Amino acid sequence: MGCVEALNYEVLLRNCSFREYRDYIRKNCRESHDVMPGYKIFDLALIGVPPIPIGVDGDYVIFPYTKPCHGTFVLKVEGKEEISRLRSGK
Numbered sequence: 244m245g246c247v248e249a250l251n252y253e254v255l256l257r258n259c260s261f262r263e264y265r266d267y268i269r270k271n272c273r274e275s276h277d278v279m280p281g282y283k284i285f286d287l288a289l290i291g292v293p294p295i296p297i298g299v300d301g302d303y304v305i306f307p308y309t310k311p312c313h314g315t316f317v318l319k320v321e322g323k324e325e326i327s328r329l330r331s332g333k
Contacts, residue, residue: 245286247308247318255305256317261292264307264317272298272305276329284325291315299326 256267269275277294289295290309298305304322309315 247285247287247310250285250318250320253319254316255319258314259307259317261307261315264291264315265296267317268296268298268305268307272296272300274299278329284329285320285322297329299329302326304329 255271256264259267275296275298277296278289279293280289280291280295282289282295282297284297284304284306287308289306291307295307300319302321302323303319304325305317305319307315308318
């Protein structure tokens, strides 16, 4: 399993609810893909109420990350390979 701290990320939204991150990603990303809980992105398993949206904006992936005991955040990370995998449905 990956570690979020190993990524070069930008926090776009802090301590948000599942509804808040869903609305944020759908309103602020040009492209979004819904995935189920447990989907792995950057080797991180996503937690949340389905569907979990993952946004794409240029070469960046925008996704919610729930860190137990710390809350849920919306992160922005550069990731061309992850975007390709997401688009291909794998």
